[in-house]
Amino acid sequence: MNENEIARKINEFGTGLPRFERRARKPKVTGFAIYAAAAILVGVTVFVSIPRAQASGFQEMVFALKGVRTMEAITYSRHSDGTYFPIEHQWMSGSKLAVEAKMNGGMHMIAISTPTDYIVNLMAMGVTTREPDAWDPFHGKTTALDWVTEDNDFGVVGAERTMKRLDSPSLNGRKAYILRYEKSKEPSRTVETIWVDSQTNLPIRCSVQESDHITLANGTTQDHHSDIYTDYQFDLPVSDSIFAPRFSPVVDVAARQTELVRKWQAEPLAKGRKATVLDAQVSNDGSLYLLYPLGYAPAEVKGARGEKYVKAADYQPGGVRGDTKTDDRLSEFGKPIWGAVFVPTKLGNAHEQSFEVTFRPVAQQGWLKIETGPGPSETLSFSARDCMNWPDYAFDLVLATYFLQVDMSRALAQAKALESAGDIDSALTMYLEAFERQKQIPPPHEDRSLVPAEAMLRRVGRSSEADALRVQIEASRVNRGLPK
Amino acid sequence: MQLSERLSKPQSVSKAEDLEEALESVAQDVYRYARFRMMNIQDAEDATMETLHALRRNSRPFLEARSRTFFAIGVCRRKIANIVRANRFKWFAKRPESDLASMTESQVAIGQTLAQLSPEHREILALKYFHEFTQDEIAALIGRSPSAVNSLLQRARQAFAEISPSREVFE
Numbered sequence: 001m002n003e004n005e006i007a008r009k010i011n012e013f014g015t016g017l018p019r020f021e022r023r024a025r026k027p028k029v030t031g032f033a034i035y036a037a038a039a040i041l042v043g044v045t046v047f048v049s050i051p052r053a054q055a056s057g058f059q060e061m062v063f064a065l066k067g068v069r070t071m072e073a074i075t076y077s078r079h080s081d082g083t084y085f086p087i088e089h090q091w092m093s094g095s096k097l098a099v100e101a102k103m104n105g106g107m108h109m110i111a112i113s114t115p116t117d118y119i120v121n122l123m124a125m126g127v128t129t130r131e132p133d134a135w136d137p138f139h140g141k142t143t144a145l146d147w148v149t150e151d152n153d154f155g156v157v158g159a160e161r162t163m164k165r166l167d168s169p170s171l172n173g174r175k176a177y178i179l180r181y182e183k184s185k186e187p188s189r190t191v192e193t194i195w196v197d198s199q200t201n202l203p204i205r206c207s208v209q210e211s212d213h214i215t216l217a218n219g220t221t222q223d224h225h226s227d228i229y230t231d232y233q234f235d236l237p238v239s240d241s242i243f244a245p246r247f248s249p250v251v252d253v254a255a256r257q258t259e260l261v262r263k264w265q266a267e268p269l270a271k272g273r274k275a276t277v278l279d280a281q282v283s284n285d286g287s288l289y290l291l292y293p294l295g296y297a298p299a300e301v302k303g304a305r306g307e308k309y310v311k312a313a314d315y316q317p318g319g320v321r322g323d324t325k326t327d328d329r330l331s332e333f334g335k336p337i338w339g340a341v342f343v344p345t346k347l348g349n350a351h352e353q354s355f356e357v358t359f360r361p362v363a364q365q366g367w368l369k370i371e372t373g374p375g376p377s378e379t380l381s382f383s384a385r386d387c388m389n390w391p392d393y394a395f396d397l398v399l400a401t402y403f404l405q406v407d408m409s410r411a412l413a414q415a416k417a418l419e420s421a422g423d424i425d426s427a428l429t430m431y432l433e434a435f436e437r438q439k440q441i442p443p444p445h446e447d448r449s450l451v452p453a454e455a456m457l458r459r460v461g462r463s464s465e466a467d468a469l470r471v472q473i474e475a476s477r478v479n480r481g482l483p484k
Numbered sequence: 485m486q487l488s489e490r491l492s493k494p495q496s497v498s499k500a501e502d503l504e505e506a507l508e509s510v511a512q513d514v515y516r517y518a519r520f521r522m523m524n525i526q527d528a529e530d531a532t533m534e535t536l537h538a539l540r541r542n543s544r545p546f547l548e549a550r551s552r553t554f555f556a557i558g559v560c561r562r563k564i565a566n567i568v569r570a571n572r573f574k575w576f577a578k579r580p581e582s583d584l585a586s587m588t589e590s591q592v593a594i595g596q597t598l599a600q601l602s603p604e605h606r607e608i609l610a611l612k613y614f615h616e617f618t619q620d621e622i623a624a625l626i627g628r629s630p631s632a633v634n635s636l637l638q639r640a641r642q643a644f645a646e647i648s649p650s651r652e653v654f655e
Binding site: 003009012 | 504512515519520529587590594595598609613614644
């Protein structure tokens with residue numbers, strides 16, 4: 001058999017393979033029972049770019065991690081006041097993994113992966129959701145050590161970095177050595193350091209310091225600096241209560257989603273020839289949450305009394321990552337289901353309850369973003385139900401954590417609309433409100449709300465107020481380790 | 485769902501869209517590479533999903549890579565190594581797979597031949613003849629010298645030819 005024949009056969013087989021379809025997956029907790037990055041770290045040792053001496057340091061740590069049965073890890077992040085505060089607490093025991101994330105009020109949650117369930121305790125909201133056969137898209141890889149190993153995976157294909165093994169003074173009373181990576185490619189720079197116990201070869205601490213400079217869609221730039229470290233402890237007792245639901249009744253996500261799809265199939269809120277509204281709810285601040293099947297998307301919203309609205313955000317059930325089985329369950333509806341939230345362009349009016357929404361064909365579908373294009377439009381009229389801050393399906397459709405971001409987007413969209421309309425005082429109120437809501441989402445950046453507020457105030461000649469904002473912005477940047 | 489500050493790094497909307505498009509553009513190549521290596525749907529899908537997640541989480545080097553496909557396959561290589569280490573490797577020949585129904589008899593026969601090769605032989609044949617990487621690229625990807633790649637390729641071809649049934653059997 002000659003080379004051409006072999007090439008032809010390999011190609012024939014390769015092209016005959018089915019296309020890859022993204023899917024939800026079961027948790028592989030048992031597959032990485034000795035979490036602690038042990039399995040991943042095995043891979044680290046074979047990297048061609050790591051000198052032999054340094055690789056042996058990893059090798060020793062890998063073997064030590066293989067014998068681990070439980071792990072407790074706490075991750076700390078540098079706060080805007082310069083101090084470090086805990087943001088994540090992890091426990092691993094056998095085939096169970098729990099991650100408690102605590103940023104601010106809204107972002108306090110405990111996510112638990114077991115071989116059968118994915119449970120999320122939304123602590124600040126007093127809600128527990130449970131999803132059978134769900135896949136934790138992060139496999140619990142959330143500590144600084146995991147980022148280091150992930151970056152090592154990237155190293156093999158050319159991500160530049162250097163690595164050194166260094167002596168270290170004792171850490172937490174334990175004699176240690178250091179494995180340090182540095183990678184620098186303008187404008188980003190990352191330093192990753194692992195302190196390894198000299199006697200047990202288990203990691204004691206891992207830190208990741210990263211600086212970056214990114215360009216936002218609107219053309220502005222933003223510095224990003226993160227500084228986190230994780231402390232590890234191994235083979236200490238871990239209580240079973242860590243892996244239990246905290247609130248009852250537990251929201252059974254799978255059952256609720258199936259129930260909702262049946263209801264929408266039987267009774268959509270409004271249906272035209274092309275466009276359909278599955279659900280519409282008005283929050284206590286007048287925001288309109290629309291749910292619709294993709295194809296035709298809402299482009300313009302008008303209240304029955306003439307109030308104008310602007311779109312603040314698009315959202316897709318399943319949240320930011322969308323890797324649970326939510327997509328699969330909702331696919332029974334026939335088309336992907338999307339949502340959009342619109343906010344009124346004025347403050348203080350009585351909330352509208354009835355709406356006229358013009359739908360247009362979807363021109364572009366991006367990452368949590370829908371853009372409509374030209375083509376035949378269709379206008380539907382309907383009344384919306386009242387809800388609190390979020391629509392009542394927020395937990396059923398795994399949207400709660402994403403809606404924290406939407407809260408900020410709502411305020412920001414309203415601020416921009418008010419600024420365009422010349423209502424500077426109201427716009428300033430909403431810019432500041434957006435900043436407050438941003439604090440619920442780590443990290444609390446001032447760039448998206450205070451910076452445009454400062455520019456607006458300077459434009460209209462309110463210099464002293466703009467100066468005050470500038471002081472706040474610069475203080476925040478300095479505390480986060482950024483240049484003014 | 486991940487709440488650490490690192491993951492919450494603000495990402496520009498345009499960059500996020502670019503990233504999703506870039507991921508879509510490499511997903512099929514990554515999956516096919518994984519199928520050559522794993523010969524098992526479930527494992528190949530796992531490796532592909534983990535690769536896409538890794539690229540999404542740490543997108544900059546991926547987006548800036550000279551060849552995104554090359555970069556993504558390199559990452560996938562590591563993910564496959566992790567899965568193999570977890571002893572979840574299944575032979576194509578021993579486990580009927582649902583997608584065999586969509587394959588021709590000839591493609592199934594080639595698959596069964598490939599399943600009898602060593603993983604490194606399957607990998608190098610796929611990289612050379614399906615993904616069409618150069619010898620130097622393959623060398624960089626698998627961490628061997630170009631001459632070692634050449635030798636490995638020769639042995640892989642020889643093994644494939646020896647195991648492969650004659651053309652008449654399935655053509």
